[in-house]
Amino acid sequence: MLNSLRARLMLLTTLLLAVLMLGIGVWLYQSFYYAQVNGLQERLRLHSYSLLALADYRSGKLWVPDYLPEERFNHTGSGLYAQILDASDQIVWRSLSAKELPPVSGSNAAPGEWRYSFARMQGEEYMIARLGVNWGNAGNNNPQFNLLMIENLHDFNRQLIDYRNSMDYALLTFALLLIVMQLLILRWGLAPLRRVSHDLEKLQRGEQADLTGEYPRELQPLTTNLNQLLQSERAQRERYRNMLADLSHSLKTPLAVMSGMVHQPQISDDDRQELERQINTMSERIRFQLQRAVSQAQSFSLQKVAVKPVAESLLGVMKKVYADKHLTLQLVADDDVFFLGDDNDLTEIIGNLLDNACKYGRRQVLISAHNTLSGWQLCVEDDGPGVAEEQHEHVLQRGVRLDTMTAGQGLGLALVSDILALYDARLSIRESLLGGACFILEFENQGAL
Missing domain, CATH: 3.30.565.10 (Histidine kinase-like ATPase, C-terminal domain)
Structure with missing residues (x-):
């Protein structure tokens, strides 16, 4: 598989694409997560300010209406809760929705300070926004309270899961489209190499003598050098043939002279037969070796x-x-x-x-x-x-x-x-x-x- 350029490029780019998609997915999820957290904190702050606008501190007592404009505070188990704690961390008021909510532990916030935390109670996850409040008139002891806004994270986590599923589907679809586009680009980009390979096969089959196609600039040095190599090989082969032909001609002349001398009358019949046999042997062996040498000088481009x-x-x-x-x-x-x-x-x-x-x-x-x-x-x-x-x-x-x-x-x-x-x-x-x-x-x- 790794002997294929296409396979190598596909493997490398697919790995890089997988890493890229993973990085994009983590970045998008983290961005969405922190945006949701910030939005939730902002909502809890707005609820706190609305509650503070309705509350009052009279004759040493904190007064807050039982029913609040936000309906979720008025129904048990609605997922949105409010509590007010005194300096000793005792509950002095809580919304109707928080009647069954257990006490929330944590360090008190200083007046004007916001503190945010996550907590797990009764098998549920919650976000807690704690604000330090100082009530009282000038010259009094200014009693301090902590206002707690608590929201169940069930809907928040559901939004995260839905977003992650949608993001995974979108990234997977996008990755598949990129892979298809990558295949098409590789096929188009490697087409000149396939054309060179096809032309080389035609060259070997004897259908053409040189690489004559239109090739990209990057491949032109390769095809030019191959053509020069083929032309040099053909020229050398032709020179080799000519040299062998000259050698054959130079050997045939002495053999012809010897053949003519065989028939001279002063040579006995036995010597004549032996000479003819040796001359024939030399002729056959010369022809054999010459033809063998020519055959072994094989050309790359076949006819x-x-x-x-x-x-x-x-x-x-x-x-x-x-x-x-x-x-x-x-x-x-x-x-x-x-x-x-x-x-x-x-x-x-x-x-x-x-x-x-x-x-x-x-x-x-x-x-x-x-x-x-x-x-x-x-x-x-x-x-x-x-x-x-x-x-x-x-x-x-x-x-x-x-x-x-x-x-x-x-x-x-x-x-x-x-x-x-x-x-x-x-x-x-x-x-x-x-x-x-x-x-x-x-x-x-x-x-x-």
């Missing part, structure tokens, strides 16, 4: 080569080479079978197998090519003596020939095996329905393109 035209061309050559054998050469191939690689490699593969089939076949040679589920398959069959099952592996080794009477060095199949190894292809041998050998080549990941 898309149709198999059927190459096979048809080689069949025409074999009809001329083996015209004296009067062979029936047949080709059964689909038009949409393609080889991804160098056309010279395909020519060398089919040419060697066809040459062997025509060399050992008696009357008939069949070549077939068709697509499979995983790639494509080539079969070359003949009606010759065939290859014994115990010799299947042995015959593919370099220099091995089961028939020493036929000209050759036993290098053709070895060259085919070396080329096939470069393309991760498989070569197997079985008995042909024609009676001889059937050589089967299987190329994977090279189907109808």
Whole structure:
């Protein structure tokens, strides 16, 4: 999963988003909580001032009406309560709603001082606002009282829970929308990388020679360097081919001279046969090594080569080479079978197998090519003596020939095996329905393109 750029970016941004949403949620909840607390304290202060406006201190006694304008003070269990305590913390007055409320403990507030606290009584939570009051006329002892405003926090806590649920739902919805937007942004932002990957696949399939798409500025150095690398590789490969061609030409001239000297009359028949055999051996080995060197210089950008035209061309050559054998050469191939690689490699593969089939076949040679589920398959069959099952592996080794009477060095199949190894292809041998050998080549990941 972490090998994917999209997965990495999604994981990192999702974690950051989760932390961000958590921080925003805590901040919003704390802000709402303190705003509610401040609002509750303000309401309790207003109730206190209203009560003080109605209260009076006469003849050494505090007088407060039983019924107050705020109806909640007049009903038991309403959730809003008022009490007045003297300096000794004794209740001197309480509202009708506070008849069943137990005494509230706490330190007295000085005159004019506000004190706020939370308390839990009878399984309920309350907020208590305590105000110190000094009643009396000038020259008197000015008795001090504490006015307590008490409110049940049941509705307050319910508001907090409702707000938190609404906030959680809103933040979750917002986070999901951000994740969807993030996916869309990543898909749009990574599209150039997918386009480069797609173009590279087309490059490997031989559908194009260079990266020619429109790419963002950030990717242009990469694509430019890749194109330069491909061009350099093709130029080097061409130089390599030219050097090998020059080497082949320089070797063929001395061999041609030696071949001409073989027929001079002063050379005995035995020496002549030995010279011809050695010259043929040198020619075969030079051709083998040159072709092998060319095949191993594989290019990154492969060509898309149709198999059927190459096979048809080689069949025409074999009809001329083996015209004296009067062979029936047949080709059964689909038009949409393609080889991804160098056309010279395909020519060398089919040419060697066809040459062997025509060399050992008696009357008939069949070549077939068709697509499979995983790639494509080539079969070359003949009606010759065939290859014994115990010799299947042995015959593919370099220099091995089961028939020493036929000209050759036993290098053709070895060259085919070396080329096939470069393309991760498989070569197997079985008995042909024609009676001889059937050589089967299987190329994977090279189907109808």
